Amino acid sequence: MWNAISLMCEGRDNMKLRVWWWRDYINGKSMDYYKVSSVEEAIEKIKELTEEDLKNEDIIANACGLEIFENGEWSEYYDEEGRDINEIMEEGI
Numbered sequence: 001m002w003n004a005i006s007l008m009c010e011g012r013d014n015m016k017l018r019v020w021w022w023r024d025y026i027n028g029k030s031m032d033y034y035k036v037s038s039v040e041e042a043i044e045k046i047k048e049l050t051e052e053d054l055k056n057e058d059i060i061a062n063a064c065g066l067e068i069f070e071n072g073e074w075s076e077y078y079d080e081e082g083r084d085i086n087e088i089m090e091e092g093i
Contacts, residue, residue: 016069017077019045019085023053024061039079042066043089 019034019042034049036042046064053059066077066085078084083091 017042018067018069018074019049020065020067021046021049022063023059026058026060036066039066039077039085039088042085046085046089 015038017036017038019036021032021034023030023032034045036045049064050062053062064086067074068077076084079088
């Protein structure tokens with residue numbers, strides 16, 4: 001399963017990646033960032049955060065994504081097929 005994702009990252013060695021996680025609480029909002037070393041690790045982190053949020057009744061909504069640091073700035077990560085992390089996860093690769 002993860003081998004396909006690893007192959008998609010070829011040529012992007014030493015990538016700097018981070019998961020962003022936004023929460024809308026009853027009493028406010030928060031945006032958190034988590035460093036990850038691969039797309040595979042990002043998927044695991046997103047699954048972990050999802051499970052945590054499902055147990056917290058104070059969370060009204062959430063959103064997530066994966067960013068890559070390139071050319072001196074953070075931008076949304078897309079694989080060679082143009083898919084973001086949510087699309088990658090939906091397709092179950």
